[in-house]
């Protein structure tokens with residue numbers, strides 16, 4: 058039965074997905090269970106958004122292949138879909154912009170625009186937060202919430218110099234919120250505790266402890282493929298087939314972007330941000 062007190066949530070996972078693994082799909086299941094277990098949320102959709110080639114990460118193969126593999130993987134889910142928008146952009150797009158794009162899509166799908174209906178927005182939300190970010194322009198309760206889904210490594214990468222703009226971190230967490238899958242739960246909490254920005258927005262950070270630890274990573278999968286080893290059961294079968302059919306992941310593909318600086322580092326060190 059529909060509970061009118063629950064808030065609908067859409068989960069957005071951004072990453073390389075080079076290639077997508079079963080752990081990426083598990084993240085969605087873990088996050089949905091965690092949010093729904095609070096009794097406050099109902100997760101209605103998951104979106105996988107592979108990063109574009111402009112991200113320039115070492116070993117990042119073409120977005121067309123990564124998108125197709127993600128689509129094959131998502132066929133096994135009735136609620137997680139792949140969205141090609143980010144992957145199709147000529148230049149790397151900041152995650153905050155990707156979230157904004159999907160939020161606008163969400164509003165459009167609900168027949169709403171980005172103007173907040175103040176009657177429907179809770180009073181306590183109508184203020185500037187301490188970073189000067191106007192929450193009154195951004196939080197509404199009549200459409201599903203959009204939250205960024207990621208692993209603890211992404212949360213911890215917030216402290217890497219020149220990787221994230223501080224205002225983007227504030228917007229991602231303060232305006233939208235994050236669901237973060239963590240293998241070492243205490244470390245992620247410690248990280249939140251040690252950052253003033255993260256601590257201020259702690260109620261918008263959902264840390265999900267993964268009890269059945271699973272260290273599958275795309276790096277491990279690419280390494281195994283380079284060595285001619287089996288990757289079966291680490292990836293959905295159709296993804297394994299696709300990789301073999303197209304001979305993806307070799308010593309050569311791992312050298313892609315080897316001498317190139319990662320797009321965010323390039324962008325933010327240049328601008329002096």
Ligand SMILES: Nc1ncnc2c1ncn2[C@@H]1O[C@H](COP(=O)(O)OP(=O)(O)OP(=O)(O)O)[C@@H](O)[C@H]1O
Nearest residue numbers: 072073074080207208211238271272273274275276
């Ligand atoms: N085993 C895992 N546990 C928790 N989160 C994970 C795990 N694997 C990937 N993620 C998360 O999935 C998202 C996409 O990650 P990404 O595409 O970088 O995969 P990855 O396996 O970490 O790849 P790579 O080894 O190339 O960095 C990120 O938010 C990452 O933190």
Ligand SMILES: NC(=O)c1ccc[n+]([C@@H]2O[C@H](COP(=O)(O)O)[C@@H](O)[C@H]2O)c1
Nearest residue numbers: 071072073108151152153220221222321
């Ligand atoms: N400043 C930013 O918005 C920023 C910085 C670094 C990574 N990211 C994103 O985080 C994800 C990380 O992916 P990887 O873990 O595969 O590197 C990608 O989607 C990337 O675009 C965003």
Ligand SMILES: [Zn+2]
Nearest residue numbers: 072073210274
């Ligand atoms: Zn990663």
